[in-house]
Structures are given as structure tokens and as C-alpha cells.
Amino acid sequence: DTGVSQNPRHKITKRGQNVTFRCDPISEHNRLYWYRQTLGQGPEFLTYFQNEAQLEKSRLLSDRFSAERPKGSFSTLEIQRTEQGDSAMYLCASSLGMRQGAGETQYFGPGTRLLVL
Amino acid sequence: AQKVTQAQTEISVVEKEDVTLDCVYETRDTTYYLFWYKQPPSGELVFLIRRNSFDEQNEISGRYSWNFQKSTSSFNFTITASQVVDSAVYFCALSFNDMRFGAGTRLTVKP
Numbered sequence: 001d002t003g004v005s006q007n008p009r010h011k012i013t014k015r016g017q018n019v020t021f022r023c024d025p026i027s028e029h030n031r032l033y034w035y036r037q038t039l040g041q042g043p044e045f046l047t048y049f050q051n052e053a054q055l056e057k058s059r060l061l062s063d064r065f066s067a068e069r070p071k072g073s074f075s076t077l078e079i080q081r082t083e084q085g086d087s088a089m090y091l092c093a094s095s096l097g098m099r100q101g102a103g104e105t106q107y108f109g110p111g112t113r114l115l116v117l
Numbered sequence: 118a119q120k121v122t123q124a125q126t127e128i129s130v131v132e133k134e135d136v137t138l139d140c141v142y143e144t145r146d147t148t149y150y151l152f153w154y155k156q157p158p159s160g161e162l163v164f165l166i167r168r169n170s171f172d173e174q175n176e177i178s179g180r181y182s183w184n185f186q187k188s189t190s191s192f193n194f195t196i197t198a199s200q201v202v203d204s205a206v207y208f209c210a211l212s213f214n215d216m217r218f219g220a221g222t223r224l225t226v227k228p
Binding site for chain 1: 121148149150152154159160161162163164167169208210212213214215216217218219220221
């Protein structure tokens with residue numbers, strides 16, 4: 001399977017704990033995106049990387065959230081001191097983009113569903 | 118500001134009916150890209166179509182067709198002769214760098 005993969009698929013944690021999610025993009029894709037999707041809503045943009053550089057962060061990405069893509073391949077999204085409001089599906093997508101504003105197609109992974117108790 | 122509105126929250130049809138999903142967008146950019154994605158119950162977003170703002174030609178792919186009208190800022194999606202397997206949530210999205218999604222339309226096709 002050469003699509004975008006995400007691990008774990010499900011995570012249940014207690015409020016106040018830290019969690020980390022991993023995303024492996026399509027191998028030749030240089031751009032990687034994180035989105036959050038709550039029930040009944042469309043995905044909301046969180047952040048994106050071009051290779052290892054984090055180029056844009058949404059206001060939704062509070063200081064408890066941090067994302068990395070250390071070698072320009074896989075990425076991790078960490079949430080510190082989780083809150084019940086963090087419960088959502090976290091989606092990763094990747095694309096092949098050569099310039100800003102190219103609007104290239106993003107291919108999505110299956111998501112990590114987080115439940116904070 | 119960029120915004121996508123999908124006014125239809127839920128639609129229910131009987132198999133073989135045609136159904137149109139509406140999408141209206143707002144942007145100040147002259148160059149932009151529009152997308153439709155399908156999210157079946159399994160949860161993974163499946164890419165359906167990408168359109169740039171300079172290409173207003175309608176497109177047909179099998180039972181799917183898309184009507185892009187810049188004059189009304191709409192990018193509507195029609196499924197002809199719907200099937201039960203078309204049941205899913207459909208999202209319209211607008212992109213320059215990051216992608217802005219509408220709230221989605223849940224389509225249920227009953228046998």
C-alpha cells in the first residue's frame with residue numbers, strides 16, 4: 001500500500017496526558033498537512049510542512065500542539081496536557097507541490113481518532 | 118477570507134434517483150482551486166475532482182458530473198442514477214495553499 005498511513009488509528013487517553021500521532025506520507029510527496037475534524041464538521045487545517053520546514057500554522061494550533069517533520073519524511077503531531085476539547089479525528093494529508101499557491105491535490109490518510117476522557 | 122458553504126446538511130434519496138450537492142465558495146483570490154472529496158463510513162477522505170479557477174468546463178466522470186460557475190461562485194456535484202455505495206459525506210473544498218472545507222453533506226441512498 002503506497003497511500004498515506006497514520007498510527008495509531010485510535011487513541012483513548014485521560015485528560016492531562018500527552019499523546020503523539022505519526023503520519024507517513026506518500027513517499028515522493030514533499031508536502032505534508034495536518035487537519036482536525038470534529039463530529040459533523042469538515043476538516044480544519046492545523047499546519048503544513050514543505051520537506052522539513054513548517055511553513056504555516058493555524059490559530060487552532062495552540063501552544064499545547066507541536067508538529068515535526070525532522071527529515072522531511074514522516075511527521076509527528078504531539079498534544080501536551082490533553083483536554084476533552086481535543087477529542088477529534090486528526091487527519092494527515094500529503095501532496096507533491098513545487099510552488100506556493102499551486103493548489104495541488106492532497107491525499108488523505110485514514111486518520112487517528114482521539115478520545116480524551 | 119476564504120469560505121466554503123454546503124447548505125445541505127443531509128440528503129436522502131432512493132436508489133437510481135439523481136442528486137445534486139451544492140457548494141458555494143468565497144475568495145478574493147483570482148487563482149484558486151476547488152475540490153470534492155468523499156468520506157465513506159470508514160472515515161478516509163477520497164479525492165474525487167480538482168478544478169482550477171480558470172477552467173469552467175463542466176466535467177463528467179461516469180455517473181459523476183460537476184458544474185463550475187464562477188458567476189455564482191458555485192461548484193455543484195451531481196450523481197446520476199445513485200447507488201447505495203454512494204452513501205457518504207461529501208465535502209467541497211477551496212485551496213490556495215491550505216485547504217478550506219465546507220461542513221459536508223451527508224448523502225444517504227436507500228435501496
